[in-house]
Amino acid sequence: MIQQIINGVISGLLLSGIYMILTIGLALTFGVMRIISVCHSTFAILSAYIAYWLWILYGIDPIVSLLVSIPIFALIGFAIEKSIISPLIGRREHLTEFQITTSGLLALFGVMTILQGIMLIMWTGTPRAVLVSYVGSITVGVLKISIPRLIGFVGSIIVILLVISFLKLSYIGKAIIATAQNYEAAQLVGVNVKLTYTITFIIASATAAAAGAFLTLTYPFYPLSDLYWIVKMFCIIVLGGMGSLTGVIFGSLILGIAEGVAASLISSVWVDVVALLLLIFILLLRPKGLLGTMEF
Amino acid sequence: VKLKKAHLNLILVAVIILLTIIPILGEFPMLLHILIVIFMYATICEGWNLIGGYAGYLSLGHATFFGIGAYTVALTLKKYAWSPLLTVPMGGALAVIIAVLIGFPSLRLRGAYFVITTLTVNYIFELMVTNMHWLTYGAMGVFLPPSPFDPRITKIVYYEAFLILMLATTFVCHRIATSKFGLGLIAIHENEEAAESIGIPTTKYKILAFALSSLPPALAGGLYSPYMTYIDPSTVFSVMISLNAILMTTIGGAGTVIGPIVGAGLLVTLSELMVHIFVRELNYIMYGVLLLFTVMIMPGGIMRIIKRWKLA
Numbered sequence: 001m002i003q004q005i006i007n008g009v010i011s012g013l014l015l016s017g018i019y020m021i022l023t024i025g026l027a028l029t030f031g032v033m034r035i036i037s038v039c040h041s042t043f044a045i046l047s048a049y050i051a052y053w054l055w056i057l058y059g060i061d062p063i064v065s066l067l068v069s070i071p072i073f074a075l076i077g078f079a080i081e082k083s084i085i086s087p088l089i090g091r092r093e094h095l096t097e098f099q100i101t102t103s104g105l106l107a108l109f110g111v112m113t114i115l116q117g118i119m120l121i122m123w124t125g126t127p128r129a130v131l132v133s134y135v136g137s138i139t140v141g142v143l144k145i146s147i148p149r150l151i152g153f154v155g156s157i158i159v160i161l162l163v164i165s166f167l168k169l170s171y172i173g174k175a176i177i178a179t180a181q182n183y184e185a186a187q188l189v190g191v192n193v194k195l196t197y198t199i200t201f202i203i204a205s206a207t208a209a210a211a212g213a214f215l216t217l218t219y220p221f222y223p224l225s226d227l228y229w230i231v232k233m234f235c236i237i238v239l240g241g242m243g244s245l246t247g248v249i250f251g252s253l254i255l256g257i258a259e260g261v262a263a264s265l266i267s268s269v270w271v272d273v274v275a276l277l278l279l280i281f282i283l284l285l286r287p288k289g290l291l292g293t294m295e296f
Numbered sequence: 297v298k299l300k301k302a303h304l305n306l307i308l309v310a311v312i313i314l315l316t317i318i319p320i321l322g323e324f325p326m327l328l329h330i331l332i333v334i335f336m337y338a339t340i341c342e343g344w345n346l347i348g349g350y351a352g353y354l355s356l357g358h359a360t361f362f363g364i365g366a367y368t369v370a371l372t373l374k375k376y377a378w379s380p381l382l383t384v385p386m387g388g389a390l391a392v393i394i395a396v397l398i399g400f401p402s403l404r405l406r407g408a409y410f411v412i413t414t415l416t417v418n419y420i421f422e423l424m425v426t427n428m429h430w431l432t433y434g435a436m437g438v439f440l441p442p443s444p445f446d447p448r449i450t451k452i453v454y455y456e457a458f459l460i461l462m463l464a465t466t467f468v469c470h471r472i473a474t475s476k477f478g479l480g481l482i483a484i485h486e487n488e489e490a491a492e493s494i495g496i497p498t499t500k501y502k503i504l505a506f507a508l509s510s511l512p513p514a515l516a517g518g519l520y521s522p523y524m525t526y527i528d529p530s531t532v533f534s535v536m537i538s539l540n541a542i543l544m545t546t547i548g549g550a551g552t553v554i555g556p557i558v559g560a561g562l563l564v565t566l567s568e569l570m571v572h573i574f575v576r577e578l579n580y581i582m583y584g585v586l587l588l589f590t591v592m593i594m595p596g597g598i599m600r601i602i603k604r605w606k607l608a
Contacts, residue, residue, distance in 0.1 A: 110588035117580025231419045234412040269427050276420045283401045
């Protein structure tokens, strides 16, 4: 029993790494630009397919494929921000914040369905998986730790630390945080808000690319599996507080560990229900999330 | 050309009569099926439009109510052989109760929480129905006994039922849109803080709008399952149903009474054409491009364009 719980906590912890890297970009775009980037998990799945292609055609490891996919997604992010989000936010004077959120959501829905269609045509609906050479597990006493999961977890933590230190230490990062806190005040002190939006979206797209590569290490994927992940990501940002980066870390840990324990104690088919009921309870008890909003 | 109101009403009556007598004019099984799908989606979209179009709160989970309606009718028909005439309203009532339960925690808050919760709830329902084998037959789905009547008659009966459902929903939505309640919803959409400050009970209105908006999809789902005679959780709780409702309403014109019908008619027809001429997957790309075009170039959808053109 105890052993089961401990194993559940460990596997949940490793799962939470994937959750963190998937969600951090979503929280960042929501916190800074007030836009719900529904196509974020679609980016991750697209990046997973790029990793899959590089692996099956040239035998390149998914981690190495990051060198290709991060620049590609930074470019995609730049193009989408310039052509779609920037014109929408440009109408800011005439709209309330919530109207910007909803029209952004609709536009990015469009992006999501277009990408899904492209993926369905290029790779069909068959689930795919990457079989890395280092598959297996380490046994420490009674604990069993899967190696690909551990690598995915460590990789995610490294990327998240990079993003957070960029935000905290560089001038542009500080400008991004200032824009998130109050975009008018940021404009007053001379922050180029348009540029910070573009950079935010580029960073978010790059983290989605990383998430996709780490995803391939442990999970099979198909073109519409982005819908499965986006539900989880939405849970996490509500759990932690919308747009809060520390909230993402806490939310991912709570959701991942709750799912891991539920999987080892009950049955794996009920795991998702347990996790989602947790969300409803949090919404009832602490409507603004565990940490409140807008903390960086 | 400036059309008078009397002329418009005349055209409307003519269209309704034409739609009603189509099945009597000859045998068009394919056309009837496409029209049934259009009526079904138009009904779902009219429902979605109340909360998503008028109040501006995008629900990503209207498939939940469609699925609840479909499963209520299917399970009672299969296990107790209850008539859909009785169970379709039952499914509707159940959906309204569940909508209030979802709306209470998520609509108290302003902003994006509602959007996120509705998607999650949809997923919870799909999972629960898939996993509760003893009640719902699980992922295998429910096979229903075929209708005792001649297949042609059955199709006509369901055609007329879906037509009546769509017309009734549209009529009710038209009355709501012009009522104090409907204007209150529009005020919430325009500026919720200002609406609250002039004394509109925003939370009450939002929850009421969500509860009302859950009814048409549930009734449509209730008619869908005996019509198709087979349902499974991944079809009737599919996120694609919610997404289609959003797409069709937005492209047709969110916050207008006719917009959802125009959008449903246009997109269902286009996607049928796509499936026959090209591959099914192209639908996704077409939907996405149309949605982007609507949001970026003509916010307000086709109906706003028509209205502007009529005034000019």
